[in-house]
Amino acid sequence: MELNPLIIFIAAIFTSNILLTNFLGMCSFLSVSKEIESSLGLGMAVTFVMTVTAALNYVVYHYILVPLDIIYLQYIIFIIVIAAFVQLTEMVIERFSPVLYYSLGIFLPLITVNCAILGVSLFMIIRKYTFLQSIAFGAGGGIGWLIAILALAGIRQKVKEKYVPSGLVGAGISLIITGIMALAFIGFSGVVVIQ
Amino acid sequence: MTKKEIFKVSAFTENSVWKQILGICSALAVTNLLINSLVMGLGVIFTLALSGFTISLIRDLIPRRIRMMVQTLIIASYVIIVDLFLKAYFPEISKSLGPYVGLIITNCIIMGRAEAFAGKNSPLDSLVDGIGAGVGYTLVLLLIAFIRELFGFGSLFGIKVLGDWWQNWSIMVMAPSAFFMLAILIWIINSKSKKVG
Numbered sequence: 001m002e003l004n005p006l007i008i009f010i011a012a013i014f015t016s017n018i019l020l021t022n023f024l025g026m027c028s029f030l031s032v033s034k035e036i037e038s039s040l041g042l043g044m045a046v047t048f049v050m051t052v053t054a055a056l057n058y059v060v061y062h063y064i065l066v067p068l069d070i071i072y073l074q075y076i077i078f079i080i081v082i083a084a085f086v087q088l089t090e091m092v093i094e095r096f097s098p099v100l101y102y103s104l105g106i107f108l109p110l111i112t113v114n115c116a117i118l119g120v121s122l123f124m125i126i127r128k129y130t131f132l133q134s135i136a137f138g139a140g141g142g143i144g145w146l147i148a149i150l151a152l153a154g155i156r157q158k159v160k161e162k163y164v165p166s167g168l169v170g171a172g173i174s175l176i177i178t179g180i181m182a183l184a185f186i187g188f189s190g191v192v193v194i195q
Numbered sequence: 196m197t198k199k200e201i202f203k204v205s206a207f208t209e210n211s212v213w214k215q216i217l218g219i220c221s222a223l224a225v226t227n228l229l230i231n232s233l234v235m236g237l238g239v240i241f242t243l244a245l246s247g248f249t250i251s252l253i254r255d256l257i258p259r260r261i262r263m264m265v266q267t268l269i270i271a272s273y274v275i276i277v278d279l280f281l282k283a284y285f286p287e288i289s290k291s292l293g294p295y296v297g298l299i300i301t302n303c304i305i306m307g308r309a310e311a312f313a314g315k316n317s318p319l320d321s322l323v324d325g326i327g328a329g330v331g332y333t334l335v336l337l338l339i340a341f342i343r344e345l346f347g348f349g350s351l352f353g354i355k356v357l358g359d360w361w362q363n364w365s366i367m368v369m370a371p372s373a374f375f376m377l378a379i380l381i382w383i384i385n386s387k388s389k390k391v392g
Contacts, residue, residue, distance in 0.1 A: 023221075175377050183371045186370075
């Protein structure tokens with residue numbers, strides 16, 4: 001599978017959006033999308049962590065797990081790498097940029113349990129991506145997630161003032177909006193296809 | 196609370212999927228086929244029950260600051276068991292579930308139950324609570340998968356039930372229908388429970 005990393009990058013944003021087609025990262029997607037500002041913050045943090053952990057996990061998998069023949073430990077190792085990286089980022093940001101820490105810091109702990117991050121690492125192994133492809137996939141996945149959560153946050157702010165059936169308030173209406181967004185994104189599927 | 200009450204509360208009244216909107220990543224992803232949903236549900240029940248039991252057993256030994264990390268590692272160990280078991284005995288299903296078995300680790304239900312219940316209660320109660328929450332989750336999965344597989348493929352558990360006249364609704368196989376189905380389910384349950392309450 002010799003796909004241009006650029007194609008993977010575009011595809012990960014539009015045609016196989018990690019949230020709208022693979023349903024990854026739904027929990028924080030629904031709970032944080034109430035406001036545009038925090039959605040932007042979380043989205044940027046996710047993009048950053050996703051890109052770097054995809055690269056880190058690629059290196060760990062191919063240069064540590066495979067030679068030592070302990071592939072079955074991949075879940076534990078991946079989650080440790082992700083948690084450690086998130087912790088490290090938090091400390092670095094806190095030390096060097098208090099302003100950024102106040103806007104992004106509170107989202108970082110949420111990211112460790114965001115399934116999209118672990119999902120990207122697992123997909124990358126299953127689809128046998130190369131190093132560059134993995135980074136492109138991580139960055140594209142993160143940006144795709146960012147676009148989806150920003151769109152939902154924008155729509156939810158509009159919907160807040162409108163009448164919604166009482167049983168649908170909150171999660172219900174968000175899921176329906178997300179479903180319509182997923183339908184709209186199917187429109188991109190002619191552009192590029194990866195699987 | 197007796198064990199029976201714990202089970203009922205965590206499986207139905209406080210159902211993680213429709214009451215707390217937790218763990219829906221996998222609830223949406225695997226529900227295009229009933230068999231996938233069933234296997235996924237069983238995997239989650241196993242992980243929930245045993246990780247609840249283990250976490251509760253050592254809850255006094257875990258330092259508070261690193262408890263999330265310890266919990267995640269315990270959960271990950273059980274998920275590895277599920278994954279290896281599926282790979283060994285049901286390679287076909289394991290393949291079609293893909294990364295979603297591994298993603299049980301980050302399923303918020305498990306972390307949620309560990310934080311909310313297993314950290315404060317006795318091991319046996321946590322075991323029952325885990326099974327209850329898992330059963331509640333599996334029921335939701337099976338319900339959505341039933342509708343999606345029936346309309347999307349005209350079959351149930353891979354067996355054709357609707358005849359040749361049936362035209363498959365391809366939307367039911369695709370991603371958007373999963374969002375719509377879950378939304379409708381939440382809608383129905385919310386309106387019902389409001390009338391009763």
